[in-house]
């Protein structure tokens with residue numbers, strides 16, 4: 539679309555004789571915080587594929603989605619987080635079927651199939667042991683975080699089925715960008731999906747799509763819906779999830795999975811590949827949108843000396859005085875961890891303090907750097923609970939023919955007015 543429009547627009551200029559458009563892309567930098575495990579630092583987007591019940595086709599969706607993204611040119615990895623019944627070794631057939639370890643860094647090196655990096659317990663070279671929940675969580679997290687994933691655009695996590703402790707801790711260890719929920723069309727499945735959506739929403743991970751698997755089959759030029767229709771649409775409506783995809787029941791999909799070659803690779807022009815390509819486009823677009831929302835969620839507006847907060851996923855927007863944010867730091871530097879006693883005093887922070895930089899940390903917090911070298915982690919929940927600035931005059935827009943950098947520019951005047959108004963409000 540870009541290419542075509544660029545060609546049209548440039549060709550329309552009377553003196554242009556020919557147009558040659560070269561398209562390039564800059565991979566988005568990871569939005570991930572500093573405390574993320576080293577092996578995940580160069581991963582731009584982490585997408586969880588989840589279902590609340592086993593056997594609904596979650597692994598089939600995860601694997602085909604991953605290969606569909608790879609077919610679009612993205613660098614992709616799959617982490618099969620199911621320790622009891624890993625599916626990846628059956629669904630893809632890499633030449634090297636045992637994971638190696640880098641002897642120096644002691645990091646796990648993923649194996650690869652058709653350019654997609656793969657990690658699964660099925661490649662760990664041992665039968666799956668009998669483990670209790672906390673042990674399983676520990677092993678899954680260790681596996682995921684000690685793998686050197688290298689530079690990836692998308693890491694697809696095939697989550698273990700359910701919404702218990704294992705899933706919760708996994709979601710807390712890695713900063714998930716988004717979740718895709720897989721379900722089947724039965725009415726009963728709706729209840730399970732609701733559980734999944736609630737789990738992700740508690741963790742502030744947006745669900746970007748619902749894939750309703752085994753929806754229909756085709757015969758006599760007709761589509762049959764053996765399990766009925768409408769459950770997926772109900773999920774989309776009730777939880778505001780923007781996208782619903784219907785996958786057919788197809789023997790090829792099952793056969794491809796069993797023979798170690800994903801269906802989108804076996805038949806890249808087929809109906810199933812087409813649906814997965816749409817799911818892939820949706821993931822790409824939604825992740826980009828979320829990154830945009832997150833990266834502009836908290837910004838310092840120098841013109842009015844206020845921190846602007848737009849909580850991602852909501853329409854709420856409010857203003858905070860920078861000094862209020864800094865004074866309400868909840869870290870051990872400001873509050874004694876044991877006694878709860880306030881160590882940071884109100885007067886320690888100058889009234890006119892300004893943040894130096896603000897960076898998003900996953901979907902839940904921002905890291906704010908202050909001129910005194912302090913790096914504050916401020917969760918959105920906490921920002922939302924602080925005293926807000928009200929009646930802050932918006933800066934007067936600069937007319938186009940006025941250069942904004944002169945000393946008497948309207949922006950600076952409006953800024954001064956805003957500061958005065960803050961001062962007055964704070965005094966009262």
Ligand SMILES: Nc1ncnc2c1ncn2[C@@H]1O[C@H](COP(=O)(O)OP(=O)(O)OP(=O)(O)O)[C@@H](O)[C@H]1O
Pocket residue numbers: 589591592593594595596597598599620623625699751752785786787788789791792793795796
């Ligand atoms: N749309 C489909 N048409 C036909 N067969 C399918 C379809 N989706 C999945 N299957 C088959 O159903 C079985 C279960 O699928 P899959 O392993 O993807 O489910 P799962 O939800 O990941 O299961 P688990 O929770 O046990 O890991 C597989 O044999 C798979 O090939």
